[in-house]
């Protein structure tokens with residue numbers, strides 16, 4: 001049975017002959033529904049073997065989510081008895097899971113403003129063990145959310161900086177060593193490395209970090225990327241410790257940098273203890289043979305979809321080693337919600353980025369966000385939606401009346417449409433709707449969004465070709481792209497290494513290359529201006545200067561955007577607030593172009609602020625026509 005389980009994709013707890021594709025059955029056996037009389041306690045028998053773990057390992061008082069379902073794992077908990085030994089809590093229920101190794105123990109935790117330890121006695125098979133659950137007052141309140149005033153910096157932690165070489169080679173993992181010559185092996189980057197670069201983040205000017213998952217990924221292959229989580233309550237020891245993660249969050253906050261945690265609800269890694277030992281069959285979607293999702297989010301909204309395609313999309317596995325979670329199972333749903341609340345509170349998060357959002361059960365994601373927002377209304381939540389046109393992306397916007405599925409309540413969506421449009425604007429000749437005109441069209445679609453300024457905008461990320469390579473390593477094109485990213489609308493996100501012109505376009509392992517200078521034995525250190533080439537410093541300074549200007553002049557970050565219909569490959573727009581109006585002009589042609597501002601708006605003076613130098617035409621007697629340099633980006637203030 002076990003062998004079949006490890007090698008197959010169908011339910012290990014069911015007879016294969018009874019298999020069907022979908023499960024709606026839950027196997028819950030109520031055991032106890034009353035609080036035990038503490039006067040009849042049986043003396044505890046010494047045994048550390050009965051219980052292996054309890055999730056969550058701690059909780060907080062003063063939470064809206066004050067009825068917590070603890071998942072207790074042991075060797076054999078058949079006929080287990082649970083009693084509350086001490087602590088201010090009410091034992092609401094104990095349920096056995098389908099697997100004899102698990103119990104669901106539900107406690108109601110009252111609001112008491114002091115630390116306490118809840119002690120539970122668990123008895124099964126003539127063994128007895130006391131479990132202690134620390135309860136602390138909730139303290140994460142009134143924190144800063146993430147807005148379009150911020151600039152996010154995205155980090156692949158295995159590849160950014162190795163602050164602790166001692167955790168590179170740890171025993172007990174499928175991948176217990178590192179090999180920096182192999183793009184898909186672990187390279188040794190860690191939390192300590194990120195913590196050591198806070199001055200660098202401040203130097204570049206970013207105000208939030210989105211770090212790819214740092215939870216345990218004890219997988220045999222490609223465990224470096226972090227998206228095949230094997231323990232939702234454990235920082236991967238090769239990344240660091242819980243204490244280091246909490247300290248990183250605190251250090252970032254002290255330096256004005258917010259923290260976004262990357263979370264995965266669609267799947268686990270197949271070495272997750274909850275998949276190696278399945279609590280209940282219905283925690284997962286099972287298939288007779290491995291069935292990969294079709295990656296088509298359109299099957300959620302397409303009025304002509306087939307149910308076949310829809311179920312393959314939502315219940316197919318993301319990859320062979322990523323079992324798909326059935327969040328319709330109420331215990332799994334609570335497990336995932338509680339895990340989220342645990343990390344927000346313990347790590348003092350400002351935001352969450354949801355991986356593979358469209359692949360999850362949409363009812364679950366809606367109830368998940370309702371629960372999270374009830375306790376943390378200021379938390380910024382952005383979903384990864386990787387679609388190819390505006391309508392499927394828009395489908396995931398909050399409060400969308402025509403969605404006909406549960407409200408997402410999302411704050412933001414990853415704006416792949418702007419990402420595609422910027423690339424096309426710089427790599428394709430302008431046509432009626434092509435080239436730079438596509439950028440115009442995508443932004444014109446913003447009327448559809450509830451809050452387009454909350455979209456996360458980006459030129460590239462850890463899953464796609466690096467922008468500098470996509471733009472043919474043309475530094476002028478890159479500066480236009482960065483200029484748009486940092487002055488259009490949305491919350492800009494810069495993938496680490498863009499500032500030093502990383503350019504790989506093929507292969508995830510290479511796109512996620514090491515940051516030179518992040519490893520003790522690196523001979524080049526691009527964290528310093530001295531270690532960067534002149535071109536790299538130009539890119540770095542361009543980003544840094546625009547971020548500084550955004551901070552000095554909020555109009556550039558959060559002001560009203562007014563765009564003009566592009567003309568002959570010239571795209572221009574204004575950003576304005578009560579204090580300033582800025583004009584951003586870009587020429588995507590590889591030749592100089594004339595531009596006459598007075599045709600479009602009135603002004604007393606156009607004051608050059610930043611970017612490529614622009615001259616008034618020598619033939620223009622009254623300074624009316626500008627000559628835009630080829631492939632240029634210039635920022636003016638209109639006075």
Ligand SMILES: [Ca+2]
Pocket residue numbers: 162163164165166167168188189190238
């Ligand atoms: Ca390390």
Ligand SMILES: [Ca+2]
Pocket residue numbers: 266313314315316324325359360361
């Ligand atoms: Ca799924």
